[in-house]
Amino acid sequence: MVVDYNDKELTQKYQLMAQTIIPRPIAWVVTKNDGVTNVAPFSYFMGLSSDPATMMVSVGHKSDGTQKDTLKNIRETKKCTICMVDEDMLEKMHFSSKEMPSSKSEADEFDIALEDIVDGFPPMIKGVKSAFFCEFYQEMELKNSKTIPLVVEIKEQYICDEIIVDKENMILDYEPVARVGKSYALLGKKITPPKIS
Template sequence: MHIDISTLAPSQVYHLLTQTIIPRPIAWVLTDSGESNYNLAPFSYFTAISSQPPLLMFSAGNKPDGELKDTVRNVLDTGKMVIHIASVDLAEKVTQTSATLAHGISETELAQLELIDVEGMDLPRLAACPIAFHCSLYEVKEIGDAPQHLVFAEIDRVYIDPKVILPREERLQINALDINPLCRLGGSEYAILDKTFSVVRPK
């Protein structure tokens, strides 16, 4: 089956891409809406794009009414965010925080998620997540007619749960199965990472 993308509506393209580019990691992004009122939202158009500078990128559309999503609005206002990697046991709470809410309503409070203050950082992290990237805004680029906002985040500090770190002398190694990351598929589907394997790269 061959599909001519130009014949599809944007919503059809979205559903096609989210069902074929799989699995996708999820950026669970915490930002400050003002006066320590924390917004939290998941984005599965997400990846690492550079090591020098250390950059992550996620893509956010607008709200149904055309307004900026709170995450984008907040990072433009404050320049700070914390991007978490959620584990499978947090699937319900990740999904709960995807709801469109009025600006200023805290998803962390609605989902009853514990926050931990981090010395030297402007924002706390989620206690339940094994990985957290404390980031500063590098750039926001608007693309398309919808539009989408590409948020480029420069990593300042990384939290890694010691329980997922393997004992190695040469360099840091993390056990992906111990992280048990929540993997995004299409529609309302998620996947579980239950096996890893290695293939030696050519020299």
């Protein structure tokens, strides 16, 4: 079967992509604006380059067509903190995707503890094993779309000591939760590649 994307509804295209482009990491994004801390997950998320150290988070729009708070806050403050999601935080992460007015904080609503660890950046979510402290880098334009892929540059990364295997070579043993379709998953078995001569 070959599916013609021209004939498909948006939700069908989402379903197909979300179940085949897998696993997708989840960016649990913390932003701050006017004293309100906003928390929301995004799985159209990926690393782009190590030089510059950049990642992309693709942000759609609210049900009324206005910009999501995460996009608004990054546009205005140029900062975000992107946390990786551990299994024990999965429920809170999922709940934090609820559409809420920008004046309200998902952290308060869902009892998500925060921790300020890097000056000048939004807090990270307390207890996560890794978080990236990022600055806005550039916006990309998807022609005829309201979805905005945002490129952010990593300035600092928090890594919990517990997942560091080799500090000198920056080797980690880490398994954050990923998105697979509408479900979540942990990475399965790792495969060591053969040497290319």
